[in-house]
Amino acid sequence: MRKNIKYIFSIIFALSVLVIPPIYAEGITEPAIKNRQEDTFKDLSPNHWAYNAITSAVQKGYFKGYEDGTFKPSAPVSREEFAVLLSRVSINPAASVATVFPDITGRWGEQGIVNAVNKGFINQSTYLLGFKPTQLITRIEMVRWIASGLGVTNPDYAQAVKDMAETVLPIQEYYKGTVKKSDYGAIGLMMGTGIMNGYDTGIFGGSNTTSRAEVAAILLHMEEVQTKSPEDFPNLIQMRELGTTGTNVEAMGFSYTKSLYSDAIPTFKDIIWNKPFSLGNNAGTMTVHHMIVIDSKDPTSIYYPLFFSKGSNLDSATPDPFTYLVMSMVTIKSNRDEFTESTLFTSRIADELSSFSFKAGDGKKYGYPYREYNAFYDQRFIIKKGEQRTLYTYGQVKPAKSDILTRIVFRTNPQVWIE
Structure with a gap:
C-alpha cells in the first residue's frame, strides 16, 4: 500500500512539473511566450486593423x-x-x-x-x-x-x-x-x-x-x-531624384530637351535649383528650392496627399487625366513697392511658377508655406519692397502622352526646357 501511495505521489509531482510554468527573474527570459494556438489570441479580433x-x-x-x-x-x-x-x-x-x-x-x-x-x-x-x-x-x-x-x-x-x-x-x-x-x-x-x-x-x-x-x-x-x-x-x-536634382520631373516621365535657342540641354539642377535669378521687369529675384510634379489621378504617389486633400481646390488646376500639377517652393524677394500675384505672372519667368494663391484644405496639417486663396482678400498687397517670402507656387503641365504637349520652360539664361 505504501509503495502504491509513493508511486501515485511520484506521478503527481511529475505532472506538476509539466503543467506549472517556471518563474524567472525579471528580464532573464523572453516575456512573450508562444501560446498553444500560435496565431489566435483572445485580445485580438479579426476586425483589428493589424x-x-x-x-x-x-x-x-x-x-x-x-x-x-x-x-x-x-x-x-x-x-x-x-x-x-x-x-x-x-x-x-x-x-x-x-x-x-x-x-x-x-x-x-x-x-x-x-x-x-x-x-x-x-x-x-x-x-x-x-x-x-x-x-x-x-x-x-x-x-x-x-x-x-x-x-x-x-x-x-x-x-x-x-x-x-x-x-x-x-x-x-x-x-x-x-x-x-x-x-x-x-x-x-x-x-x-x-x-x-x-x-x-x-x-x-x-x-x-x-x-x-x-x-x-x-x-x-x-x-x-x-x-x-x-x-x-x-x-x-x-x-531620390528630388534629393539629387531638386525635382522629380524625370521620375514622372518628363525629360530635358534643347531649346529653340541652343543645342545645349541644361537641367533644373544646373540652372535653377537653389540659385537666385532675376525676375522680368526688374520685379525682384526668385530662388526655387524644389519643384514637384504630381499626377492628380494617382493617389498612391508619395506627394499626392500634400496637395490633393479634402478641401483643396488644386484639383481644378488639373481638369483632365493628362494634366499634372507642378508645385514649387520658392523664395521671392521684392523690388516693387507692392509685389502681387500679377507681378509674378507678368515677370514671365515660367508659367508653372506664376500662381500662389490656393486652398490647401486638409493639407494645412503639413504646415507648408502658402498663401490661402479667399475671394474676399485684398489681392493687391503681397510682399513689400526689400522683403522676401517663401511659399509654394503652382502651375500645370501635360506630358508627351497627351494630345496637347506643353512644356515647363524657365526663361533663364540659358533656358531650361522640360517636356
Whole structure:
C-alpha cells in the first residue's frame, strides 16, 4: 500500500512539473511566450486593423504571444524586443565581430541584440553609455536601425539614403524644421518603400513609441523590401531624384530637351535649383528650392496627399487625366513697392511658377508655406519692397502622352526646357 501511495505521489509531482510554468527573474527570459494556438489570441479580433499582419508575423515565428493567451497589440516595444525581432526577420549574414553591451549580459534578448548589431542594424558607438534594453524604442530609432540594416542587405539602399540628404519629406516636421537633416535619408527610405509612413495628422512622430501591432506590420514590410531593390519603388525613385536634382520631373516621365535657342540641354539642377535669378521687369529675384510634379489621378504617389486633400481646390488646376500639377517652393524677394500675384505672372519667368494663391484644405496639417486663396482678400498687397517670402507656387503641365504637349520652360539664361 505504501509503495502504491509513493508511486501515485511520484506521478503527481511529475505532472506538476509539466503543467506549472517556471518563474524567472525579471528580464532573464523572453516575456512573450508562444501560446498553444500560435496565431489566435483572445485580445485580438479579426476586425483589428493589424490582424492579418500580426497573424502572419506570429506564424512566421517573428512574434510570440503571452502565456495568458493574449498578444497585447497596443503594448509598446522596447529596444531589446525590437532588436530581437529585427534579427529574426533579417536575411543579413551575421558578422563575426564580437560585440558587448555590458547591460545586456544574461538577459533573454542578449543573443538577439548581438545578432542585430552584427547584422548591421545597431551601431554600437551610438550607445556608449549602455544599450538600456528595457527602454521603449522610438520611431526615429527604428528608422535608423532599419535603414542601416537594409544598407547592409543591399548597398543600393545605403546609396538611396545618401541621395535623399536634400529630399522633400511629406511630413509636418520637414516643413517646421523639427526633423534632423541627418535623418532625411533614413526617413525617406522608410516612406519611399512603404515600411513606415506618417500619421493621418501629417506628422511622422519620430519621438513616439510604437505598439506591437504597428511593429508587426513594419516587420512584414521590411521582410518584403529586403528582397527587392530601390528601383522597385516608384515613390523612392521620386524622392531620390528630388534629393539629387531638386525635382522629380524625370521620375514622372518628363525629360530635358534643347531649346529653340541652343543645342545645349541644361537641367533644373544646373540652372535653377537653389540659385537666385532675376525676375522680368526688374520685379525682384526668385530662388526655387524644389519643384514637384504630381499626377492628380494617382493617389498612391508619395506627394499626392500634400496637395490633393479634402478641401483643396488644386484639383481644378488639373481638369483632365493628362494634366499634372507642378508645385514649387520658392523664395521671392521684392523690388516693387507692392509685389502681387500679377507681378509674378507678368515677370514671365515660367508659367508653372506664376500662381500662389490656393486652398490647401486638409493639407494645412503639413504646415507648408502658402498663401490661402479667399475671394474676399485684398489681392493687391503681397510682399513689400526689400522683403522676401517663401511659399509654394503652382502651375500645370501635360506630358508627351497627351494630345496637347506643353512644356515647363524657365526663361533663364540659358533656358531650361522640360517636356
